[in-house]
Amino acid sequence: MKASKAFALILAASAAGLIGWGGVHWSQERAREAAFEQRQIALLADEYARLKSEVVKIDPEHIAPSLPDAPSKADLEKATSQLRERMELYSEEKHALSEEQWRKKIERDTARIRGLEFKEPVSYNVLNRSEIGKVLEGKFAEQFTDEEFDAMVAGYVAIGLLPEGFPLKQVYIDLLSEQIAAFYDQHTHKLFMFSGASLSNAQNRVILSHELTHALQDQHFSIKNLPLELRTNDDRAIAASALVEGDATVEMQLYMVEKLDSKAAMQAVLASFSQNMEKIASAPRLLRESLLFPYMEGAKFCAALQEASEEGGFQPIDQAFRRVPASTTQILHPEKYLAGEEPIPVEWPSLEWQGEKPSFDNVLGEFGVRILLSEWGQSEFARRAAEGWRGDRYLVYRGGKAVVWRTLWEDASEATEFATVAARMLTQRFGAELDKRDESTRQLEHEGRAAMLVQELEGSEVLIIQAPTAAECDTLLAQFGKTATPQSRH
Numbered sequence: 001m002k003a004s005k006a007f008a009l010i011l012a013a014s015a016a017g018l019i020g021w022g023g024v025h026w027s028q029e030r031a032r033e034a035a036f037e038q039r040q041i042a043l044l045a046d047e048y049a050r051l052k053s054e055v056v057k058i059d060p061e062h063i064a065p066s067l068p069d070a071p072s073k074a075d076l077e078k079a080t081s082q083l084r085e086r087m088e089l090y091s092e093e094k095h096a097l098s099e100e101q102w103r104k105k106i107e108r109d110t111a112r113i114r115g116l117e118f119k120e121p122v123s124y125n126v127l128n129r130s131e132i133g134k135v136l137e138g139k140f141a142e143q144f145t146d147e148e149f150d151a152m153v154a155g156y157v158a159i160g161l162l163p164e165g166f167p168l169k170q171v172y173i174d175l176l177s178e179q180i181a182a183f184y185d186q187h188t189h190k191l192f193m194f195s196g197a198s199l200s201n202a203q204n205r206v207i208l209s210h211e212l213t214h215a216l217q218d219q220h221f222s223i224k225n226l227p228l229e230l231r232t233n234d235d236r237a238i239a240a241s242a243l244v245e246g247d248a249t250v251e252m253q254l255y256m257v258e259k260l261d262s263k264a265a266m267q268a269v270l271a272s273f274s275q276n277m278e279k280i281a282s283a284p285r286l287l288r289e290s291l292l293f294p295y296m297e298g299a300k301f302c303a304a305l306q307e308a309s310e311e312g313g314f315q316p317i318d319q320a321f322r323r324v325p326a327s328t329t330q331i332l333h334p335e336k337y338l339a340g341e342e343p344i345p346v347e348w349p350s351l352e353w354q355g356e357k358p359s360f361d362n363v364l365g366e367f368g369v370r371i372l373l374s375e376w377g378q379s380e381f382a383r384r385a386a387e388g389w390r391g392d393r394y395l396v397y398r399g400g401k402a403v404v405w406r407t408l409w410e411d412a413s414e415a416t417e418f419a420t421v422a423a424r425m426l427t428q429r430f431g432a433e434l435d436k437r438d439e440s441t442r443q444l445e446h447e448g449r450a451a452m453l454v455q456e457l458e459g460s461e462v463l464i465i466q467a468p469t470a471a472e473c474d475t476l477l478a479q480f481g482k483t484a485t486p487q488s489r490h
Helices: 005-015 026-058 073-090 099-114 129-143 146-159 168-179 202-221 234-259 262-273 278-282 285-308 315-320 328-332 334-338 365-375 379-386 412-430 470-480
Strands: 123-127 182-185 190-194 360-362 389-397 402-409 441-446 449-456 461-467
Touching: 026 073, 026 234, 026 285, 099 202, 099 234, 123 129, 129 168, 129 190, 146 168, 146 360, 146 389, 146 402, 168 285, 182 202, 190 202, 202 234, 234 285, 234 315, 234 328, 234 365, 278 285, 285 315, 285 328, 285 334, 285 365, 328 334, 328 365, 365 379, 365 389, 365 412, 379 412, 402 412, 402 470, 412 441, 412 449, 412 461, 441 470, 449 470, 461 470
Parallel strands: 123 190
Antiparallel strands: 182 190, 360 389, 389 402, 402 461, 441 449, 449 461
């Protein structure tokens, strides 16, 4: 189940430029932001023309606000707001609709904006706050046994993404229970709503439109068949989530432009920021950024697909549901997705180490590498060091005491850049410097913990090993360090 929908309005603000987030080189990011700004101006111009036509039909004597020959975004926002205010005077619909009528209206508007029709009626389930928490807890229980969840948390702790003993499940449930206004469950095909979220409120209408987009996705593309819950590849799961949430966020932005004047839109965004954000702010970087990424970077990815296509509209996004992004690299760098650059899988003949199978087996991906490096004092270098990623995989043994993590890079220079920053990360984490053992290997042993960093196979791969002792690092290196990998990287 995708339950991180509470952040949808925050990310609408992000896409409008209120929050910054990079995933590409600065020049590429500026170009993408400029293109996105032009799209917003074009959408505002279309909305201005539509409203002007409606006002003229109702009141032919009304003089619409004039615009300069080349109106700016501010000009269009002001003129469109004036027209919307005029339309409100002509209609009492806003004050007359029941909750059921609001739902039907938002359904019609969402289907029209998204360009997909509902194949069957949407099933709603209205819950109070305590019931929402129970539903979320039940969804966790459906997906993981307690043992599986404990192994997952131990894996994140072992690689360095979570602090020891962090109560991930409870924090996640508490966080979403407090913030969530609505969410769509692809397993039951139901849209859950908070009973206190009246649709007379603009913020709640926007959120519902976002969630209804998920219902449309489910009916046309079957969300549950996407790798959203893949347990052995977080990178692929987050990439799929970015498509799903990015699509709905783009639709939501269009809904806001069409249905809310600039004042109402800003009030909706500010309302989302006024919620209790203490748990979000205090959450570990892994949880905080993983919740936000699908909306923020997903919206940029979907917008990039639209910009690159001659078809326009949502057709390029529809096509992406038929070729789902396979890595966060493809989300962060849409040109790589469009060029068909796929991640390289890391394979080993055997996963057993000293007769033991891994308790956790996963993939970080470019986004995960960035989080890990930032978590351990390398925020300034994390983004650049994570670029050039082509594949990775990490295995966890002995309840988290031993880890082997192989990463694949575009070329030797990219691998060297990552290795340099990763070495500083290990120094920060383990409290000791890595000593050079030979041309390819650096290692440390400090206070009952050891680590090893090896740049090998013509310099384009980096292996990081953690274990209680240097001797155990050597046995992991013997098991996993000299293994053939795919020959082609392109």
